[in-house]
Amino acid sequence: MSEREIIFARIREGLSIKAHAHYGDGLPTTEEHRGVMPPVGASIEEQLALFAKNASDLKATFKLVKDASELTAELRALRDTEKWQRVATHKSPLAQTHSAALGLATLVADDGYDKHDMEQCDVGISECDALIAQTGTVLVTSRSAGGRALSCLPPHHIVIARREQLVADLPSAFALVKRTYGVSYPSMISFITGPSRTGDIERILVLGAHGPKKLTIFCL
Amino acid sequence: MTVSLFIPCFVDLMYPHVGISMVRIFERLGHKVVVPKTPACCGQPAFNTGYWDESRAIGVPMLEALKDSDAVVIASGSCGAMMSVFYPQLFAGTPHEAAAKSVAAKCHEFSSFLVNKLGVTDLGAKFPHKVTFHDGCHGLRELNNKRPPRELLANVKGLELVEMGAAETCCGFGGTFSAKFPAISTAMGDVKCASALETKADYIISCDSSCLMQIQGLADKQKKEIKTIHLAEVLAQ
Amino acid sequence: MMSAPATHFNEDARRVAPDTRHRGIIQTAMGKYEVVRDQRKLWFQDWQGARNLAARTKFESVNHLDKHLAEFTRTIEARGTKVHWASNAEQARNIILGILSDKQAKVIVKSKAMTSEEIHLNDAMEHAGYEVVESDLGEYIVQLRKEPPYHLVFPAMHLTRGEIKDLFQEKLNDAPSDDPEALTMVARRALRKKYLQADVGITGANFAIAETGMISITENEGNARLTAAVPKTMITLVGIEKILPRLEDLALFLPMLAVMGTGQALTCYNTMYGGPRQLGEADGPEEYHVVLLDNHRTTLLADAEQRDALGCIRCGACLNVCPIFRNVGGHTYGTVYGGPIGSVITPHLRGLQQWKHLSYASSLCGACTETCPVKIDLHHHLLQNRRNASALPTGKPSFFQKLAFKFFAPIANKPALWSLTTKLSRIGMKLRGLVNGSVVDPVQAWTKTRDLPPIAKQSFREWWKEHGK
Numbered sequence: 001m002s003e004r005e006i007i008f009a010r011i012r013e014g015l016s017i018k019a020h021a022h023y024g025d026g027l028p029t030t031e032e033h034r035g036v037m038p039p040v041g042a043s044i045e046e047q048l049a050l051f052a053k054n055a056s057d058l059k060a061t062f063k064l065v066k067d068a069s070e071l072t073a074e075l076r077a078l079r080d081t082e083k084w085q086r087v088a089t090h091k092s093p094l095a096q097t098h099s100a101a102l103g104l105a106t107l108v109a110d111d112g113y114d115k116h117d118m119e120q121c122d123v124g125i126s127e128c129d130a131l132i133a134q135t136g137t138v139l140v141t142s143r144s145a146g147g148r149a150l151s152c153l154p155p156h157h158i159v160i161a162r163r164e165q166l167v168a169d170l171p172s173a174f175a176l177v178k179r180t181y182g183v184s185y186p187s188m189i190s191f192i193t194g195p196s197r198t199g200d201i202e203r204i205l206v207l208g209a210h211g212p213k214k215l216t217i218f219c220l
Numbered sequence: 221m222t223v224s225l226f227i228p229c230f231v232d233l234m235y236p237h238v239g240i241s242m243v244r245i246f247e248r249l250g251h252k253v254v255v256p257k258t259p260a261c262c263g264q265p266a267f268n269t270g271y272w273d274e275s276r277a278i279g280v281p282m283l284e285a286l287k288d289s290d291a292v293v294i295a296s297g298s299c300g301a302m303m304s305v306f307y308p309q310l311f312a313g314t315p316h317e318a319a320a321k322s323v324a325a326k327c328h329e330f331s332s333f334l335v336n337k338l339g340v341t342d343l344g345a346k347f348p349h350k351v352t353f354h355d356g357c358h359g360l361r362e363l364n365n366k367r368p369p370r371e372l373l374a375n376v377k378g379l380e381l382v383e384m385g386a387a388e389t390c391c392g393f394g395g396t397f398s399a400k401f402p403a404i405s406t407a408m409g410d411v412k413c414a415s416a417l418e419t420k421a422d423y424i425i426s427c428d429s430s431c432l433m434q435i436q437g438l439a440d441k442q443k444k445e446i447k448t449i450h451l452a453e454v455l456a457q
Numbered sequence: 458m459m460s461a462p463a464t465h466f467n468e469d470a471r472r473v474a475p476d477t478r479h480r481g482i483i484q485t486a487m488g489k490y491e492v493v494r495d496q497r498k499l500w501f502q503d504w505q506g507a508r509n510l511a512a513r514t515k516f517e518s519v520n521h522l523d524k525h526l527a528e529f530t531r532t533i534e535a536r537g538t539k540v541h542w543a544s545n546a547e548q549a550r551n552i553i554l555g556i557l558s559d560k561q562a563k564v565i566v567k568s569k570a571m572t573s574e575e576i577h578l579n580d581a582m583e584h585a586g587y588e589v590v591e592s593d594l595g596e597y598i599v600q601l602r603k604e605p606p607y608h609l610v611f612p613a614m615h616l617t618r619g620e621i622k623d624l625f626q627e628k629l630n631d632a633p634s635d636d637p638e639a640l641t642m643v644a645r646r647a648l649r650k651k652y653l654q655a656d657v658g659i660t661g662a663n664f665a666i667a668e669t670g671m672i673s674i675t676e677n678e679g680n681a682r683l684t685a686a687v688p689k690t691m692i693t694l695v696g697i698e699k700i701l702p703r704l705e706d707l708a709l710f711l712p713m714l715a716v717m718g719t720g721q722a723l724t725c726y727n728t729m730y731g732g733p734r735q736l737g738e739a740d741g742p743e744e745y746h747v748v749l750l751d752n753h754r755t756t757l758l759a760d761a762e763q764r765d766a767l768g769c770i771r772c773g774a775c776l777n778v779c780p781i782f783r784n785v786g787g788h789t790y791g792t793v794y795g796g797p798i799g800s801v802i803t804p805h806l807r808g809l810q811q812w813k814h815l816s817y818a819s820s821l822c823g824a825c826t827e828t829c830p831v832k833i834d835l836h837h838h839l840l841q842n843r844r845n846a847s848a849l850p851t852g853k854p855s856f857f858q859k860l861a862f863k864f865f866a867p868i869a870n871k872p873a874l875w876s877l878t879t880k881l882s883r884i885g886m887k888l889r890g891l892v893n894g895s896v897v898d899p900v901q902a903w904t905k906t907r908d909l910p911p912i913a914k915q916s917f918r919e920w921w922k923e924h925g926k
Contacts, residue, residue, distance in 0.1 A: 003542040004530075007697065007751050011523045014759035019520055022765075023512040023832060027702060033709050036506040038722070054722070090739060109739035115653055115687055135712070135723045147739025148686035152679045152726075170708035178669075178704060185669060187536065187735045187745075188685070190728040191711070196679035197725055200595035200613055201621055201637040203486045209594055209641055210648060211679020211726070229869065232917045233879060234910045239917035243924065255921050261869040266862045268821065270843030270852070274862035281870045361823035390780045394820025399902040401467075401818055406906040407474035407784040408820070411484075437907030441894075 030171045040134045040168045047133035047168055054136025058194030059207060060215040062136075064163075071160065071218055072101045075125075078216070079104065082156065088113075088121040090146025094160045094220075095125045109146040115153075124154035124212070128161050130176055131219065134169040135193055138217060141181070142188040151192065157212040161219045221338075222252045224289035226327075228299045229260040235429040239295055241456035242330060245343060246293075258285040262294075263310075264302040268395050272310055279310060283319045291337065292327045295452070297359025297427045298395075300329035305362045329359055331427050331451055335368035341375055345455045348378030352421040354412070354435065355388050356428035369427055369451055376454060386415035393434035409438040416446060424448045462791050463814035469789035470818070479615065483783050486614050490777055493720030500722065501712075511713055512832035515768030518700050522758065522767075525667040525700040526749070532670025536732030538745045546576035549750050553578060553659070553692060554585055556746055560690050562587060562656035566648075568674070568681035569593040570661025571609060571771060572694045572750055574793045575806075578659075590651045592680035594644050601628045607787035609794065610718050610773035615786060648680070658684035658742070662695035663770065664710060665747075668703045671729040672747065675714055682726050691742040693730070698754050698767040704729075710770065713830045717774035757805040763838045766801050768831045775825035775835055781818060790815065797825035801838040809846055816842035872918070879919070882912045 001009070041047055048064075055062035065071045078084070079102050088107040089099035099106050107113050107121055118124075126145040128138050138159050145151050151159075167173050177189060196211030207213050223246045227239040246253050263278035282303070286292050294300040304327040311320035334340045353373065359365040373381050392398065392408025399405075412435060416424050424446060426432050432448040439446035459467070473479055498504045518525055530540050543549035557565065565587050573579065579600075582589045591600040595612035599605065601624055606612035613621070618635040625632040631643045660681050664673040672693050674681045685691050701710065707727070715721040734741030757767055776782045776796030787795045792803045792815070800815035816839040825835040846852045868874045894904040903909060 003544055003548065007542055007544060007749075007755065008523055008526070010751065010755035011526070011697075011758060014755050014764075015520060015523065017759070017761040019516070019761040019764045021513075021516050021520075022834075023509045023516065025513060025516055025520075027514060027517050027706070028510040028709070030705060030708075032510055033705070036501060036503040036510060037709070037712070038500045039502055113740070119649065119653060137723060142735070142738045142741060147734075148682070148741050150739070152682040152686060170712065171705060174705040174708050184735075185536070185671070185731050187732045187738060187741050188728060188730055189671070190682065190726060191723065192726060193721075193723040194725050196677070198594045198641055198678050199719065200593070200598065200611065201616075201618055201640055203489045203611070203614070204637040206638045206641040208645065209678035209680070210592065210645060210683055227917045229875075233882060233912050236913045236915060236917035236920055240920055240924075243921075253925070255918075255925060257872055259866075259869040260872075260875045260918075261865070263866075266866075268840065268843070269817075269862070270840075270845070270847035271862050272844050272847070274866060277866040278869055357820070357822035357824075361827055388824070390820045390822035390824065392780065392820060394822070397817070397820045399900070401470060402902045402906060403471045403474040404781055404784055404818065405820070407480065408780045409907070411480075411780065411784070433910060434907065437903070437909060440908040441906060 033171050034169065037169065038134055044166065047166055051131055051133040051136055051166060055217060058136050060136065060194050060217060062217045062219070064219050067220070071098055071220065074218060075102060075158070082122065084122040086121045087123050087125060088118055088150055088154055089125045090150055092127045092146070095127050095146070098160060099125045109150045115149070118149055118153050121154040123156040123158055124150045125158045125160065126151050128159050128165065129180065130173055131161050131166045131217065132170060132173045133166060137173070138192045139173055140190050140192060141186040143186040148188050151190065152211040155208065155212055156214040156216065159215070159217045161217060163219055222254055222290050224254050224256050224286060224292045226258055226292055226294045226299070227255070228262060228294070228296050230433070231295050231429050232260060234433070235450065238429055238450040238452050241450070241452040242293065242295055244456050245452065249338065249340060256285045256289060258282050262299040262302045264299060265395055267302065267306060267310060275310060276314070279307060279320070280316060283316055283323050286323050287319060289326065291333065292323070293330055293333045294327055295330055296429060297329045297356040297363060297365060298430055300327060301358035301362035303327040329363055329365055329427060331368040331372055332363060332365050335371050341371045343372070343375070343455045345457050346377040347454045347457050349422040350380045350382060350420065351423045351425050352382050352384045352416055352419045353387060354391060354416070354424050354426040354431055356426055356431045357390050359427050360388060365427070372451065372455060373425065382419040382421055384415040384419045386412055389415070391431045391434050393430050398434060405434070406438065409434050413439055413444055413446060417444065422447060425451055425454055427451050460811045460814065462811050465791050466789060466814055466818065470785045473786050473789055474784045479786055480784060482615060482617065483786065486611065487777055487783060490720055494716060497716040497720055497722060507709065507713060508830055508832050510709060511830055512768070514701065514706050514709070515831045516765070518702055519698060519758070519764060519767045522697065522700060525702055526697060528667040529665050529670060529700060532668065533731060533747060535670065536735065538732045538747055541746060541748045543748055543750050543752070545752050549576045549694065549748055549752070550578060550581045552748050553694070554581060556690065556692060557582065557587060557657060560656055562690070564588045564590070564651065564654045565657050565659060566590050566592050566651050566655035566684050566688065568660045568676065568684040569596050570659065570694055571793060572661055572696055573659065574605060575752065576750070578694070590648065592648050592651070592684055593676070594641060594678060597644055597648065598624065605788065605793070608773060608776060609771050652683045652687045655688040657690045657692060658688040659692045659694065660684055662693050662699055663714065664701045664707065665695055665699045666704050666707070666729065667700055669731065671704070671731040673707060673727065673729045675711065675724050675727050677719070677725040679726055682728060685728070685730055685742070686740065689742055690744045690746070691733070692746045692748065694748045694750060696754055697749050697751055714770050714772050717772040717828070717830045753806040757802060760805065762841055763801065763805070765833050766798065766838060768833060769798050770831060772830060774828045774830060778824040778828045780820070780822065780824070797835045798833070801835055801842065804842050809842065810849055810851060813842060813846035816846065876918065879912070879916050886912050
């Protein structure tokens with residue numbers, strides 16, 4: 001017998017004695033989940049406001065921008081204040097064009113890159129799959145956001161999202177993942193909720209433990 | 221109504237006034253009190269130590285003694301939990317299972333009996349002191365008895381209740397635990413006393429004399445100005 | 458006869474419990490946690506309802522573990538992940554050492570994994586000559602101190618910033634100040650180098666999703682993200698019980714874990730990994746290995762009464778509310794899993810005879826059960842462990858216990874004997890008064906730190922004889 005078969009045999013033997021289901025059995029429906037989870041407003045405006053509030057509580061920066069030129073101006077302003085030298089991005093309509101507009105040395109993750117080069121970048125600019133109002137979360141995948149490292153190796157992660165990517169809550173976000181990728185999932189799906197942080201020293205909050213110290217979300 | 225009173229061993233020996241207060245309160249409310257010839261102990265020490273056979277040796281005569289009672293009032297949240305929550309588990313699969321369930325269903329902790337069973341919240345008591353309340357763990361979590369004692373205290377004239385931060389934190393008694401792990405038990409008691417002292421209350425009130433024995437014992441040893449008193453003694457004033 | 462772990466526990470508890478400095482550090486940390494945790498519980502529309510749904514989901518997962526594990530294996534292998542099976546710690550270590558050797562690895566970077574503590578993986582890897590670096594800040598700190606983690610979620614919560622500064626100065630020669638931010642940046646700099654050097658990244662897992670074949674990792678620092686992004690080989694070590702049936706179950710479990718674990722709405726990164734780098738993806742490991750670990754989880758599974766304990770999501774909430782944990786601290790337990798959940802499961806994972814003492818080291822207050830997000834009946838399981846321990850060949854009552862229980866029963870049962878006992882106790886009390894609190898006091902365990910009230914002049918039963926006639 002293989003070790004797998006041995007373990008399965010032990011599991012089946014153990015389960016031959018039935019346990020009492022004190023809290024009912026069968027899996028909860030999405031409606032049941034929604035019934036207990038934190039409330040989210042019904043209208044887009046309420047959800048946008050909730051996302052903005054959550055992002056601010058999380059010490060992320062969230063900005064609505066009305067068009068591509070305003071976004072470019074915002075990015076250029078950040079480039080100048082933070083004195084960026086190198087930028088990392090990925091092949092994508094929004095992130096790549098806006099990165100190019102910065103006129104800096106640019107690493108495009110999909111082209112294959114050296115990890116040391118990526119680490120030297122001042123900023124990673126990526127797109128995303130969704131913004132989640134309920135928790136102020138940015139949903140990215142290895143397919144939508146230039147792989148695994150782009151959104152966590154450079155010290156500043158900039159997300160460019162479109163307004164229609166806003167979803168109300170976590171159940172909607174998981175439904176979206178299933179709808180978008182159900183046939184073939186990306187190898188990584190990440191729910192990013194604020195910049196990297198730790199409380200491991202005396203439970204005092206410090207931003208930028210290992211991942212980005214800053215998270216900026218631009219929403220067109 | 222005829223109220224069968226069960227006075228646990230340590231209350232009998234060390235805190236008789238808790239039982240006497242309960243008798244006076246029920247008689248004042250016009251009920252007949254009887255004290256059935258039960259064992260002096262509910263069997264919890266053996267049960268909690270894992271010796272269920274030995275616990276049943278006490279439980280069987282207890283079930284027999286209470287089988288004809290209408291309502292049994294227990295002068296301790298902890299013993300109350302033993303009889304109304306744990307007896308059915310202790311006797312599950314034994315010939316006494318049905319009897320255990322039937323006795324369990326009519327066992328009540330004192331404050332819960334007054335409020336939930338008799339519908340009484342005002343006993344006309346007077347106790348002009350600042351007090352804080354300690355929730356005994358068994359009463360709180362096994363019997364869900366958070367509200368009744370507070371409703372009773374709310375109607376005591378002159379009494380001011382100041383909740384302590386650690387009201388729901390265990391005092392560290394825990395039966396044989398207190399003697400088996402005295403250092404941990406004492407540390408827990410210290411935390412409790414510190415929280416009670418912060419309220420500047422004159423008295424700590426509880427439904428459990430065992431918890432009060434731990435708190436008072438610790439406070440006396442450390443010469444801390446804490447007085448403890450059982451809820452029944454307050455309500456009998 | 459006390460087992461060696463029991464002796465260790467008693468000695469450490471006696472030393473740590475009265476230590477007011479330790480108590481202060483833990484109380485301060487827990488005070489901050491309690492405030493945010495309680496706010497977050499209120500953020501839910503129905504926290505108790507959420508606990509019921511979580512308990513139901515875990516019941517389904519654990520009670521159909523065979524079905525879900527088979528599905529998980531099928532779905533995650535379909536995207537090129539290699540799944541390994543380990544019945545025990547030694548097998549798991551050998552599987553991982555085998556992968557490291559195949560890959561000719563030198564430097565290993567790890568994110569937090571209690572299962573790796575459970576199988577003593579770091580010792581094994583270091584012994585085999587690999588350089589192993591823990592990347593979670595708290596884990597990194599305790600690794601530098603050569604200590605086990607103090608707490609499931611807060612590995613270094615017992616240390617002050619000053620102690621951490623001294624540690625960094627000694628081990629890294631880099632400690633500009635005792636400011637938590639400055640200290641965190643020291644670790645950030647040191648570990649960045651390691652991510653880039655590492656040949657293999659090893660992670661734990663919070664959940665394994667059967668339906669979609671994914672491992673879900675919850676963290677705040679981004680260290681697990683980097684561990685899974687940069688090295689060419691990724692290994693995840695996961696207990697077989699971590700299964701959740703569906704991807705959408707995470708919609709409930711991720712926020713519940715965050716609320717109870719750290720008092721957050723959601724931790725910073727919740728990431729699902731389903732395989733190595735896929736075609737068309739920019740980066741990611743070339744190989745992904747998932748090691749499924751039994752190591753006596755099936756022993757716990759076979760106990761239908763306590764099977765719910767396999768639903769534990771390791772949030773640490775039961776430790777945080779436990780007055781025993783808060784007074785004896787995380788290291789006193791001598792187990793990988795401390796606090797109430799550890800006291801419940803360790804006897805199943807490592808033997809009741811050796812570990813039964815943890816089930817007695819509880820006042821059975823039930824705060825753990827009250828807080829558990831998946832509604833594990835923790836303190837009642839401690840009672841069941843005590844009952845099971847009394848049935849062991851060595852669990853038979855000792856002479857004094859017999860005295861206490863066997864002879865106590867007839868005394869308690871017979872009013873005449875009880876009455877006699879009442880009178881004898883008064884005499885006993887007078888005699889004991891002469892030695893009160895000293896080493897020869899028969900109840901010194903109590904009276905050393907606490908006074909004992911006197912036996913009343915008239916017991917209740919004596920009073921009732923007069924009053925009730």
